Amino acid sequence: MKTSEIKELTTKEIVERIQTEQENLVRLRLNHAVSPLDNPNKLTESKRNIARLKTVLRDRELNEKLN
Template sequence: MKTSEIKELTTKEIVEKIQVEKESLVRLRLNHAVSPLDNPMKIQESKKNIARLKTVLRQRELSDNQN
């Protein structure tokens, strides 16, 4: 998910996406612990998506506090 796509989402949608990504990351880690994933880069991609979502959410919080 690109940053430009994330910025178009509402704050509520971003929070929901964070929850979905976190659940997905847990499932990926569990599956990888049991048997190796076909593409272990999915774990890294999921972590980066969570970080992007949290970054945009934090930027919105800061801009709301300044006004």
């Protein structure tokens, strides 16, 4: 998910996506602990998506406080 796509989402949608991505990351980690994933880069990709979502959410919070 690109940053430009994230910025188009509403704040509520971003919060929902963060929760979904975190649940997905937990599932990926558990599956990887049991048996190796076909593509372990999915773990990194999921963590980066969570970070992007949180960054945009925090940016919006700061902009609201300034206005």
